[in-house]
Amino acid sequence: MTGAVRVRGAGVVCALGARMTLVADAVARGAQFAGFRGPDPARAAYPAAFDSQRDLPRGLGRRLGRQLAMSLAAVLDAVGTGSPWSETPADTGIVGATAHGPIDETVEFVAGVRRHGPEFASPLLFSSALHNSMAAVAARELGIRGPSMVVSNGDVSFETALLVATAGLASGRMRRAIVVGADSFHPLYARTLSEFGLLSDSARPVDPEMRRTTRGLQLGEGAGALVLEWDDDECGGVRIDGVCLGAGPAVRGRAPRTRVHLMSTGDAASARRHSNALAGLGIEGAAVEYPAARFGAFASLSAVAIAVEAARRLRSEAEDVPSLFVAAPQGANAATVALSGWGAG
Amino acid sequence: MKGTITRTPTRSADGPQPIAIVGSGIVTTAGRGASDTLFALGSGGDEPKPPRRLGAGFEGGAPVFEVSDEVLSRFEGRLPGGRGRRSLRLALVAASDAVREAAFEGVVPPSPERIGVVVGATVGGMNHSEEWIEGCCDPETASRSRRPVAARPAMRHLPLHEIPHALASRFGFRGPAFAVSTACTSGSQAIATAGELIATGVCDAVLAGGVDCLSRLTYHGFAALGVMSPRRCAPFDASRAGLTLGEGAGFVFLARAGIVPEASRFPRLAGWGSNTDAHHMTAPRPDGSGVAAALREALGAAGIRPQNVGWVHAHGTATPTNDDVESSGLRTVFGAHRVPVSSTKHVFGHTLGAAGSIATVVAVVALREDFVPGNAPISAPDRACDVDVVPPRGVSTRIGNAVVNSLGFGGANCALVLSQTCP
Numbered sequence: 001m002t003g004a005v006r007v008r009g010a011g012v013v014c015a016l017g018a019r020m021t022l023v024a025d026a027v028a029r030g031a032q033f034a035g036f037r038g039p040d041p042a043r044a045a046y047p048a049a050f051d052s053q054r055d056l057p058r059g060l061g062r063r064l065g066r067q068l069a070m071s072l073a074a075v076l077d078a079v080g081t082g083s084p085w086s087e088t089p090a091d092t093g094i095v096g097a098t099a100h101g102p103i104d105e106t107v108e109f110v111a112g113v114r115r116h117g118p119e120f121a122s123p124l125l126f127s128s129a130l131h132n133s134m135a136a137v138a139a140r141e142l143g144i145r146g147p148s149m150v151v152s153n154g155d156v157s158f159e160t161a162l163l164v165a166t167a168g169l170a171s172g173r174m175r176r177a178i179v180v181g182a183d184s185f186h187p188l189y190a191r192t193l194s195e196f197g198l199l200s201d202s203a204r205p206v207d208p209e210m211r212r213t214t215r216g217l218q219l220g221e222g223a224g225a226l227v228l229e230w231d232d233d234e235c236g237g238v239r240i241d242g243v244c245l246g247a248g249p250a251v252r253g254r255a256p257r258t259r260v261h262l263m264s265t266g267d268a269a270s271a272r273r274h275s276n277a278l279a280g281l282g283i284e285g286a287a288v289e290y291p292a293a294r295f296g297a298f299a300s301l302s303a304v305a306i307a308v309e310a311a312r313r314l315r316s317e318a319e320d321v322p323s324l325f326v327a328a329p330q331g332a333n334a335a336t337v338a339l340s341g342w343g344a345g
Numbered sequence: 346m347k348g349t350i351t352r353t354p355t356r357s358a359d360g361p362q363p364i365a366i367v368g369s370g371i372v373t374t375a376g377r378g379a380s381d382t383l384f385a386l387g388s389g390g391d392e393p394k395p396p397r398r399l400g401a402g403f404e405g406g407a408p409v410f411e412v413s414d415e416v417l418s419r420f421e422g423r424l425p426g427g428r429g430r431r432s433l434r435l436a437l438v439a440a441s442d443a444v445r446e447a448a449f450e451g452v453v454p455p456s457p458e459r460i461g462v463v464v465g466a467t468v469g470g471m472n473h474s475e476e477w478i479e480g481c482c483d484p485e486t487a488s489r490s491r492r493p494v495a496a497r498p499a500m501r502h503l504p505l506h507e508i509p510h511a512l513a514s515r516f517g518f519r520g521p522a523f524a525v526s527t528a529c530t531s532g533s534q535a536i537a538t539a540g541e542l543i544a545t546g547v548c549d550a551v552l553a554g555g556v557d558c559l560s561r562l563t564y565h566g567f568a569a570l571g572v573m574s575p576r577r578c579a580p581f582d583a584s585r586a587g588l589t590l591g592e593g594a595g596f597v598f599l600a601r602a603g604i605v606p607e608a609s610r611f612p613r614l615a616g617w618g619s620n621t622d623a624h625h626m627t628a629p630r631p632d633g634s635g636v637a638a639a640l641r642e643a644l645g646a647a648g649i650r651p652q653n654v655g656w657v658h659a660h661g662t663a664t665p666t667n668d669d670v671e672s673s674g675l676r677t678v679f680g681a682h683r684v685p686v687s688s689t690k691h692v693f694g695h696t697l698g699a700a701g702s703i704a705t706v707v708a709v710v711a712l713r714e715d716f717v718p719g720n721a722p723i724s725a726p727d728r729a730c731d732v733d734v735v736p737p738r739g740v741s742t743r744i745g746n747a748v749v750n751s752l753g754f755g756g757a758n759c760a761l762v763l764s765q766t767c768p
Contacts (some may be wrong), residue, residue, distance in 0.1 A: 090620060090638060099504050101526075110475050110562055111482040118402075118565040126566030127626040127754050130467060131505060131526035136755025139621045145635070148621035148757065149534055152505040153523035160523045164538060167545040173642075188481050245521040246458055333522060 005166050007238040007339075008176075009227035010311040011077025013070045014295045014304045015046040015220055018055040020077050020311045027308055032294055036205040039218070041194045044185035045205075046220035046296025063124065064137065065104030066221070071096065071134040071182035072141060074223035074307070078178065079142065093146035093174040096135040097161035097181035099154050099299030100189065105129040107188055134182060146174050155263065156245065156327050157181055158224065158303035159335035163243045169230040181303025182223035190219055206266040208293035214266040220296020224307030238313045241322065241338040258286045259320075261305050263327035265297035266290070277328035281336075287321075302327055302337070309339060317343040364543050365611040365767045367452045368598035370442025370554075371706040372435050373693040374410035374591055377419065378442060379710045386707070386718040389737060390692035393577055393589050398431075398472075399561050407573035409559060410591035410694030425511075431558040431592075432470050435699075436508050437515065439594035439706075440552055444516055447550075447598040452605050455549035461520035462509045463539045465531030465555035467698035469505040469524070472560040508556060520548050526698070528753030529660070530619070531555050532595060533701025533761055537617035539599050549604055554596030555702035563697060564590060570627060572664045578695070580661030580688035580720060581668050581734050583727035588662045591694020595702035597709065608767040612712045615649060615746070615764040618642025622756025629670040635758045636674025640750065643760035644678070647746070652682045654762075655744035656717045658704045659732075660752045661688020662695050663721075667752060672730040674758075675750070687735035691721035701751040705761060708747045712765045715743050 012018075015035025016026045026034060035046050052061025052069035056076070061069040075094075105128040113121050127133065132150045139148045147168060153160040158181030165177040193199045193216075200216035207213075228240065260281075264274035278288070291305035302325055309323050322340035371378065374393075375385030385391075393408035417424065417434055422441060424434045448454075505524035513522035521542065527534040532555025539553035557563075567573050567590065574587035602608040618639040622630040629635065644651060657679075660671055675686065689707055696703055711718055719739040749761040 089623070094621075099506070101505075106474070106562070107478050107482075109566070110478040113561065113565050114479045114482060118568060121565045121569040123566070123569045123627070126562070126569055129562065129566075130528055130754060132528050132531075132753070132755050132757065133626065135527075136621065136626060136757075139623045139756070140625075143623050145620055145623050145638075147619045148755070149525055149527045149538070149619075151523050151525055153509075154504060154506050157506075157523075160521065163521060163547065164541070167541045167547060170545045171541055173541070188478065191481065192477070245523075246519055 003230055003232040005169055005240040006229045006231040007226055007240065007310045007314065008229050009078040009080055010307045010314060011074040011225040012304055012307045013048050013050045013073050014222035015048055016294060018050045018073055023308055024311045024315060027312065032208055033205045038203050039201050041190045041199060042187050044221050044296060045218040047185065048221045065102050065128065066184040067098065067102045067104065067182050068128065068134055068137055070184060070223040071180050072138055074182065074225035075138045075178055075180050078225035078227050089143050089145040091146055091175040092144045093168055094135045094139050094144055094148045094178045095161040095165045096150035097157035097300065097303060098131060098134060098150060098152060099157050099183055101131040102129055102133055103184060103186045103189065107186065138180065153333060155299050156333050156335040158300055158306065159243060159245060159327060159337055162240060162337060163245050165228055166240060166243055169228060175230065177228045178225060179228060180223060180225035181300040183221060183298050183300040185219055185221040193217060206290065206293040208290060210264060210271055210290050213268040213271045216267055217265055217297045220298045222295055222298065222300060222304045224300065224303030226307060226310055238310055238341040241340050244336045245333050257321045259323045260286045260288045261323060261325045262288060262290055263302050264290055264292060266292050273328050277326055277334065306337060306339065313342045363602040363767050364540055364599050364614040365602050365605045365608045366597050366614055366709055367450050367600050367605055367611050368443040368447030369596065369706045369709045370439035371595045371703060372412060372416060372439045373593035373703060374412055375692060377416050377438060382707065382710060383714065385692050386689060386739060393694060396559060396564065399559060399564060407568065407575055408589065410589060411559060412592055430470060431472060432466065432556050433508050433511055435558060435592065435594040436464065436512060436556040439554060440512050440596040443596040443598045444552060452600055455604055457517055457519040459520055459549040460518040461539065461542055461548040461551040462513045462518055462522040463525055463535045463551055463553045464509040464512065465525045465535030465698050465702060466505050466508060467526060467528055467531055467557050468560050468563055469508060471562050472558055475561050512552060518552065527757040528755055529697050529700055530751040530753040530757040530759040531698035532703065533705065533749060533751040533759040534619055536597060536614065536702060536705055536761060537619055537759060540614050540617050543599060543601050550598065550600040552596060552598050554594060555699040556594035557696055557698040558592045559590060574663060578663035578691055580663040580690055581727060581730045581732065582721065582723050583725040585663040585665065585668065587664050588695045591696045593693060593696045593699050593703055595699055595706040597705060602767050611767050612709050613764040613767040614761065616643045616647025616762040617760065618646060619759040622758065624756050627754050628666060629752055629756060631670060633670045633673030633677060635756060636671055636752065637677040639758040639760040640674060640678045640748065643762045647762040649746050649762055651679045654684050654746045654748055657684055657686045657748045657750060658708050659686050659688045659750050661690055663690065669729045671750065671752060672732045675732055683733045685717055685735045686732040687718055687720035689718055701749060701759060704749045708749050708763050712744055712747060712763060716741050717744060
């Protein structure tokens with residue numbers, strides 16, 4: 001039995017904005033470097049244009065660290081004003097994706113115990129410091145009672161969450177799945193990368209054509225979310241057509257009428273890996289985009305890139321070519337996600 | 346294109362092939378493998394002790410169950426060095442035993458691209474990450490260091506995916522390899538997720554399990570919540586005073602029955618169910634409805650009626666709230682059927698992300714040996730926990746079908762159903 005995984009909604013928090021409509025408009029206008037701030041280990045080169053007090057309703061962000069707040073904002077943006085699961089909350093699941101988890105809470109808890117002693121350890125910080133808190137916070141806020149989990153798989157965490165969610169939809173365990181990926185900037189992490197010599201010192205943003213590579217990473221941050229549903233009708237709508245995950249090139253074959261989104265971070269090694277991956281795909285004549293040029297380099301870059309592209313398609317009524325999102329990090333899983341369709345989302 | 350999504354209902358008669366559990370491995374404070382585990386379950390195991398590896402200042406604190414260095418030193422292969430990579434070392438030992446057992450049983454190896462690795466963990470390499478964070482935040486430590494303190498390799502261990510990637514690399518598995526985190530249901534959820542990957546045709550076989558080592562973050566965190574017991578935990582006892590932390594790893598090698606010769610020799614992962622309470626970050630929904638829903642989903646998927654379940658390995662952390670709520674969920678589902686219930690956390694401790702997978706390996710051993718492991722001694726029955734607790738030394742009887750139940754922070758519930766044989 002075949003069908004399709006339909007995209008019903010998309011939400012995003014990134015350097016270009018914290019609302020899908022704003023970001024999609026900015027991308028449509030060709031905005032590239034709106035959020036670029038340049039090299040500084042104390043802040044992201046591409047900080048998310050996000051303020052939890054401003055961008056989350058009813059003071060929801062007051063007690064949440066940046067990763068948790070961004071992921072909740074992206075989920076709320078993707079869900080919109082409707083709550084189609086309110087009558088069947090157990091049919092909806094949520095799959096979160098993150099490489100580093102809620103790093104604000106983790107650092108604050110550990111450093112707090114170090115500074116003030118264990119008797120002052122905060123129970124709230126402890127429970128929020130666990131990776132699964134991003135899914136738990138969203139599930140509690142939206143009243144979702146289906147399967148809820150967080151997967152962690154480095155730079156392909158979001159693709160992994162899509163794989164798990166589509167398996168859950170295909171098996172019938174879930175009728176609807178919210179998939180959200182989020183990773184935030186943290187100065188401690190940036191400082192470490194800097195001391196390893198992995199942080200870019202260039203004042204120039206990532207080249208959107210990737211004609212020149214960066215000297216190290218231009219760090220970004222952000223969150224992307226999709227609302228997915230299984231649809232036995234294979235026609236129409238914005239669809240996830242396939243998710244491949246595993247070592248080596250994940251998709252083989254020729255697809256000349258395809259837009260390829262390469263998740264290269266812009267540094268020389270990453271550019272070379274992605275160039276090789278593109279050659280391995282056997283795709284000729286495809287238009288290639290580099291999301292890192294708009295959003296910076298971070299583990300949930302693909303979550304933002306896929307959500308933005310899904311939103312663009314949901315708002316469009318014109319026929320478009322399929323999109324392939326390709327991530328080929330070194331020594332880990334390679335991942336490819338195929339997205340197609342337009343309008344009627 | 347490879348990867349086109351096809352609907353594969355796992356809840357209908359035309360669903361996928363059964364999933365055989367062809368290998369298992371376990372490392373706990375009780376030792377390594379089935380024989381050490383059975384001995385500890387039969388004898389009641391050792392007493393917990395104050396933590397030795399977490400540094401100074403824990404001497405008078407709540408006791409824990411640690412894995413001894415001697416257990417790890419008996420490992421035949423090479424283990425990564427450094428005390429910080431403890432979770433990875435525990436995982437490697439248990440996973441190696443599971444893979445070796447599968448190979449010994451003559452399972453037809455599918456192509457490496459069709460074998461996945463799913464690892465459940467709550468904090469993973471947190472004990473190493475703590476050093477990184479503390480080093481970065483502490484000027485004294487920083488000034489003593491010869492190289493920039495932030496540049497220590499410890500930061501690599503914060504991401505949970507280090508463990509599945511290392512296992513995939515060690516065994517040459519090239520399918521999806523990733524970590525699952527659902528707090529204390531992580532181990533069970535990893536096995537459920539692995540089952541889903543096989544059932545939907547993404548993989549032919551998956552190495553799945555959970556691991557967590559003791560860390561200062563979890564020790565101080567649970568202490569801050571006021572749920573650590575000053576003595577060995579006593580699940581379902583009226584005088585229970587909280588949980589006793591432990592560490593360890595449990596792994597199973599799952600395979601589609603079609604690639605397993607004489608699959609009926611092996612236990613089966615028959616069904617799974619999971620959900621979220623959407624209630625509170627640390628407390629379960631008081632009516633136990635989330636627990637009951639997960640149990641019902643797992644039994645429904647397995648096509649097994651509650652009265653045909655021979656034993657429930659309960660989560661049984663021995664916190665007052667957990668045992669009350671879990672008992673309520675069990676009563677809702679099993680009703681008049683007085684199914685035997687036991688928690689083994691008085692022997693292994695609460696191993697957090699490993700708890701569900703350790704319980705699964707215990708269930709596999711129990712199914713093989715026709716032995717129902719016992720609960721901690723009940724000094725005073727708790728009327729709120731109206732379940733039939735198994736006597737401490739266990740009971741020798743054929744189980745048939747076993748349920749592994751888990752609860753976790755964030756309202757996570759997960760239930761697995763295991764059957765004695767693969768059809």
